[in-house]
Amino acid sequence: MTAQRAPAGPILDVRDLSISFGGLKAVDGVSFNAERNRITTIIGPNGAGKSTLFNLISGALAPRRGRVLLEGRDTTGAAPHRLQAAGLARSFQITTLFFALSVAENLRLGAQTLEPAARLWLPVGSSVRARRRVDELLERFRLTDKADYPAGKLSHGEQRRLEIAVALAGAPRVLLLDEPTQGMSHGDTAETAELIRGLASDVTILLIEHDIGLVMTLSDHVIVMHQGRKIAEGMPEAVRADPAVQAAYFGHV
């Protein structure tokens, strides 16, 4: 489609992002860059502010301070549907699907923006591009057999896969994945990691992940959060060796 008209430099530029809930500084002056088609992983103990950071970037919450630049454009506080149009999508830590609707319909809803807006008013069957996208995603996420199942009837692991696939359906350039492997079996986790690795060839991924093994193998870049602040960032091995990171995880202040 469009040739690389996007400017060089980070695809996502987060500057001094902050929000508090009551007295709690859930995200406190966080800045970082995400490079195009890389996997940037955000780690940190429970309650560190990782999901809140995603909420700020994806438009679910408006920051009290700071900026978000997506491909050089200021998207601070933009609504989720505008960010989707700008090429940013996300999945949720707590599975957020259309449980009553079929797996294929969940994906089709996600893929509708691939069609021209006028197709909104034509029969669903005529949205051919969206259909093709659905088939492709069913295949890729191994859900073809379950295409007609209500999403609510899937196993936990399948729902987590669908959660990613729905976010991916609109062909975003930046994809935020909030603990995609949460609660998955070992086998499923490894397979999902493989899937995510595959996605990074044409999508920039921001990942929140607790499984340290996965973090080490998947990430190009790791950001560590603790109590709302970024306390370290760098290559996976370097971050793991960082004493401040170990302190955050093992509780020595």
Added chain:
Amino acid sequence: MRDELTIKSHAGYWLAALLLLAGLVVAGVGFATGDVFYLRLASEALIFGGLALSVDILLGYTGLLSLGQALHFGLGAYVSALALIATQSFWTAMGVALAAGVLGGLVGGFIANRVRGVYFALITFGMAQVSAKVVYNTRSLGASDGLIGVPVLDINFGFFSLSSASPTAFFLLALAILLLLYFLAAYLLDTPFGRLLIAVKANERRVPFLGYRTATLRLGSYVLAATIATLSGALYPMLRGFVSPELLFFSTSGNAVITVILGGAGTLVGALYGSVLLTVIKSVVGSWTEHHLIVIGLLFMVVVIFLPNGLMGLIQPGIRARLARGGRR
């Protein structure tokens, strides 16, 4: 791949075709026997079926419970009556009602969609109550007596014309208009726009992340529903020759909700069947006892408990299974 929702929609088309057939039989028998009463009753069932249809768009598809849809129905009835008294023209009345439907839908939807869930129900209830009281106290609208003296119409279709005084002709007209409104709604609800309304009902939280603004979708749904209610209401004075404030009362809104539940929420065609069913029950039971509301109340409870998908829940699955088998590649 079979698309369950499209199959469901097509099952509705078959049931609507069945309704058309039944309607033609009723019209034929009514015409042959020179009946007035039953044809008028059937016309009324269709008109209130339109109101129920609009409630189902909100409740069964978008997940919004309106307890004040009579507001739009009554608006249609009043603007139509005024236009008919002034111009004696069916087309003017329908045109004015269309405009009032869209406009009223935009205003009502803008207000009601500021809130969700039970508050949406309460605000729609409130809007209808306030409007009913205003109409009830407005002398120029006939106050508590309503507007009387809506003239008999000659409705001109270019190559033929029919009179609203003919029970058969008017019944056929009502049947045609209500089925048109049904097809319009059924068509729109099987487009990606309609699917997004269903998505709002299924999980509103995710919809913005698909790239669509939920406020716009809810407003779109409300305007569509309001327009259908208003156009249905516009037929009422043509049938009865008058309009009264009761059309805006809660009993009218509440009846429409009951109709949808009886017929089967989220099916559209169930609203029309439900209205026919409710009208039959009212007139049959009403001829035995004054207390037909008790019977309807009990029936409502039984349906809610044992038939959560209403009348359509009984008959639609069979049709759907057939269509699915026929449609599989």
